[in-house]
Amino acid sequence: MGDYILEMKNIEKVFPGVKALDNVNFSVKRGEIHCLVGENGAGKSTLMKVLSGVYPHGTYSGDIVYDGEVQKFRNIADSESKGIAIIYQELALIPELSVYENIFFGHEIASNNIINWNETIVRAKEELKKVGLDNVDPSVKLKTLGVGQQQLVEIAKALSKNVKLLILDEPTSSLNEDDSENLLELLKKLQKEGVTSIMISHKLKEVTAIADTVTVLRDGSTICSMDAHEREIKEEEIIQNMVGRKLDNIYPKRAEKKIGDVVFELKDWTVEDPEKNYREILHHVNMNVRKGEIVGLQGLMGAGRTELAMSIFGNPKGYRITDGHLYMNGKEKRYHSPAAAIKDGLAYVTEDRKGNGLILMQDIRYNISVANLDALVKKLSINENEEIRIANYYKESINIKAPSIEQKVGNLSGGNQQKVQLAKWMFVEPNVLILDEPTRGIDVGAKFEIYTLMNRLVEEGMSIIMISSELPEILGMSDRLYVMSEGTITGELIGEEADEEKVMALAVKS
Amino acid sequence: MSEINITESKEKESLFHEIIRLLKENVRSYMMYIALVVIMIFFNFMTKGAFLTAMNITNLINQAGYVAVLAIGMTIILILVQIDLSIGFVAGFSGAIAAILMTQYNISEWVAIPIVALIGLAIGTYQGLIVTRLSVPAFVTTLAGMFIFRGALSLSLQKTGTIIIPNAGFNALSNGSIVDPTEGHLITIAIGVIGIILVFIAMINARRNKVKYNFQVTSLPIFVVELVAIAVVVMVIITRLASFNGLPWTAVIVGVILLGYNFMLNKTKLGRAIYGIGGNAQAAELSGINVKRVMMFAFCSMGTLAAIAGILFTSRLQSATPTAGTGFEMDAIASSYIGGVAVSGGIGKVTNTIIGTLVIMSLTNGMNLMGVDISWQYVVKGIIFIIAVAFDIRSRNMAK
Missing domain, CATH: 3.40.50.300 (P-loop containing nucleotide triphosphate hydrolases)
Incomplete structure (x- = not known):
């Protein structure tokens, strides 16, 4: 052993207000299926984005050694050209295009810039066969396929680029059990053909079933790497490493429950x-x-x-x-x-705080008061003194970490943004x-x-x-x-x- | 945890460091003032002092009035990430209607003006309804409006051709000054002084409030410099105006509209809603803001302001012409963006938009004085516009 296809050394990545990755070491052996686990926000996706060039060289510190060479990817095209392909939770396919157009989107088969569609369709059929979609007609629109099949099309697309290292970000999170099993079988098949896979997953049953190695991330740091060939990896062990403390004291108990009508x-x-x-x-x-x-x-x-x-x-x-x-x-x-x-x-705190929860370019004060301005309006105009008092009150009482309520919400860490969202709705009462x-x-x-x-x-x-x-x-x-x-x-x-x-x-x- | 603690910088920074920091943080807004000053000095130099004469400053204000009114409305539209391309010909059409009402129906200008403003409101309502109820993008809706009102303008003046307007009151709006019989136009100077005092009181109160809540404020010397600078600029302009005809009516009209919109944006629920929708429309809706109603307001306000701009422009020419309104939307949009409205929406101030208007109209006025060909004027304005927006986007990205 010891032939590593990938070694990421001392990776550090900082976002405004948050250190997302802190001295992460991550090594993947050639030909294995390596599972990367960790809680939401542990830094798994960030690490994969560093690897694939979404965060280009220079925006992080540390080294990426791939195929024995230090790599300095400037973008995804760079990492793809070296045989690294990443498949995200949200599929990067175009629903209105056909399956074969999707498979070769971005690397069309062409001579002199003119696409050879016949060759494309033939090649698409071959790639679909590799992922077990023999019975799918490559000329149908992608949107007519189910989610599970679309996922397989995405893998076929990766294969068509001669992928050596395949990264899957929670590939089974939106699949039903049959489709999930199907996908895991496919990963094993590809492994025999020499493809190395990194799979991010929350489903620990899948992880223990398929992984050769499991690496656990927590709070942006590597906690441990476990080799399944040395000894059996237990789910409980993974969970303990993920959360870093016994499960029972993460959730505070209420003193007494007063449940009414x-x-x-x-x-x-x-x-x-x-x-x-x-x-x-x-x-x-x-x-x-x-x-x-x-x-x-x-x-x-x-x-x-x-x-x-x-x-x-x-x-x-x-x-x-x-x-x-x-x-x-x-x-x-x-x-x-x-x-x-x-x-x-009735109040609803959205799951997507950046997308439709907060107004990121505005400050904490604005975001806390925005849903309940009626409480602050005196004769047309907003009572700003009262508004500032309220915003300061929530900042103190739920511990929003920021220099002042004039801080732009977009510059806060995820946890503090979430607190601003909660403050906004608490103010609505x-x-x-x-x-x-x-x-x-x-x-x-x-x-x-x-x-x-x-x-x-x-x-x-x-x-x-x-x-x-x-x-x-x-x-x-x-x-x-x-x-x-x-x-x-x-x-x-x-x-x-x-x-x-x-x-x-x-x-x-x- | 992995959060970096941002500690409050309570320790005193030196004046020099503060100036450097302010320059860095506000490079975008300072740039606008610097550009305006540079442009004014440049033209004054090139025209051997003609640019900054009392008469030309009065002219500049009268010429800039209709663009300023349009740009204020456009700022709201652009903060909401919408667009209104129809405003030029809506303004032209409104001016023509005003002229027809006064000359052919012998209606007094003081009745004609509110009627035309209502027509503008109706046009804004119709375009707003199409955007909000039928979900047709504003670009398409108002492009159609551009066709329609260009046609409507031609039709309304088809029989008469250009209409010369005899009404003195109407023509005074963009040519005359406030009634000021005193020697040396003392009322003009008094208005300037009162204005400065009111601004001082507002700024000092705002600063005191910030200190009370421990917010960051500029240090006292810089604050005083700011106050003095404002006083000097306003007094220079006011004394210049007083040495000629006194305060132009256009300045009064634009000033009132500006104050109203500034209050609305900064102090009312509606203003908050406008910034919220521009920043993130979905989040605003989920916060209980009625997005469609705010959009309706923006288009209604734009239509009304377009009609008022049309009145000012017609008054300026003392006539309604079939080509009035051509390209007004370009000047209004450019003014807003030069004044710092973010291209991605959600950010912008009407007070800064006025500075943008002054930049654009100083270019027009200055190049006219220099005798630059109108075709070249467009090229120069376009270049300055794109530089301003590119600089804006770059400085915003740097700040991230």
Whole structure:
């Protein structure tokens, strides 16, 4: 042993306000399947972006040794030319183009700049065969394929570039079990043909089943590398390395639970998405939340959790709600804009704080007050003294780390941005707060603070619906939880009776 | 954790370091003032002092008025990441309607002006409805508007050709000055002094408030320099104006509109909503802002301001012509961007837009005085415009 295809040495990468990678060492043997695990925000994706040239040479420190040479990739094209291909969670394919156009997009088969389409189609068929898609017609539009097949097309695209090192970022997160198994089989097959793979995954069962080596990252540092050929790697061991402490003290407990009456209820909530040809995306959802209760809503990516939250919260996406009733404090309601929902005591903290949560170019003060300016308006104009007082109050009370409330939110770390989002909605003082992936991409310390804050809010009488795909989190925080799969609530579990296996079984139920 | 603690820099920095830091942080906004001063000095030199004479400054203000009004409305539109290409011909059409109302229907200018403003509002409403309700992009909607109102302008003047306007009150809007019978136009000077005092009070109060909340403020010497600089510039302009005809009506009209919009953007919910939507429309909507209503406001305000600009321009020429309005939108858009509206939206100030307008109109005025061919004027303005925006984008990226 000792023939490494890749060695990343002392990699350090700093973003404004956050050190994303701190002295990471990462070595991959030629021909192995190497799994990279770690919590959200541990730095896995950042490390892969450094490797593939998304963050070019010079924006990080440390060395990348690939195929025995120090590499200085300036962009993805550089790393691709050396046989490194990366496949992201979000597929980088074009739905409206055909399968063969997609496979050769960016490296078309051409002579004198004129594309040879016949040759392209023949070659596309060959590549599809390699990934087990023999029965797919390469001339159909990509969007007609299922997610699992699209993923395989993406791999076929990588293979067509003579890939030597294939990187997959959570490839199975949106696949069902059959498709996932299929994909893992394919990775093993490619391994026999000499392709080295790095797979980022949260699904530890898959990891232990397939990995030759497992490397754990935590808070931007390498924690350990485990060789499956020396001894069997256990899931518990990986988890312990990922979180760095015993699971039970990550989730603060409430002193006493004061759970009251039902404040929010959905009955038979059924929704169609006009952008997906009026496909029904939520089927007869029934759920309720009590005063002072944290209700978890679990499900894999694509289960319909965010869609459910959006359809409740004033339906800004314009879904068609075909059936069902929504009750707020016992009265039937239907909100036609987020503004109306907010007015009635419903708040939604989005999963995508940069995309549609915060206004990054504005400061902390602006972002905290923006959803509740009515409380600050005196005769047309905004009472700025009061606004500053409120913003300072939240900055202190939930510990937003910034020099002042005049700091632009875009310059804060993920954890502090999330706190600004929470402050914004705390200022609205809602009855029901929907938190969508509240700890995504933030470090463990900030997570703990957010959990503590959630407990404080429910103790004060708020009700929280917590959407999360992180099993330990949802098990640790929820008084009760619903599990969703493919737009249906597949089960309801009460506090103690829930465990990872039960939830997972419901989450993949169809 | 892996967060870098940003500590508050409480220790005193030296004056020299503060100046360097301010220059670095505000290079974008200082550049605008420097550019304006350089342009003015350059033209004054090239025209052997004609540029900064009292008469030419009065002229410059009267010429810049309609562009300033358009640029204020355009700033709102651009902060929202929209565009309005129709404003030039909406302004031209509005001026023609005003002329027709006054000459053919013998309506007093004081009735005609509000009617025309309402027509502008109606045009803005119709374009806003198409953008917000039918989701047609503003670029397409207002490009269509450009066609329509160009045609409407020609049609309305088809029979008469250019209409000469006899109404003295109307023509005074962009040619006359405020009634000031005193020797040496003392009322003009008094307005200037009162204005400076009000600005001083506002700035001192704002600074005191910031100190109270421990926010970063510029040090006292620099603050005093700022105050003195403002006072000197305003007094130089005011005394110049007083030595000629006094304060032009155009300056009063633009000043009132500017103050109103500045208040709206900085102090009201609507202003917050405009910046929020420009920064991130989805986030704004999820924060309970009615995005469509704010967009409607922007187009309605733009339409109304286009009509007012049309009135000012028609008043300036004392006539309505079939070519009025050609290229106005270009000057308005350029003014806004030179004044620091971010190309990606979400950032911009109407007060800075006025500086942008002065840059653009100083170029026009100065090159006219020098006798530069109109074709070359376009080329020069285009080059300065692209340099300003490229510099803007670069300095914003550097700040990231």
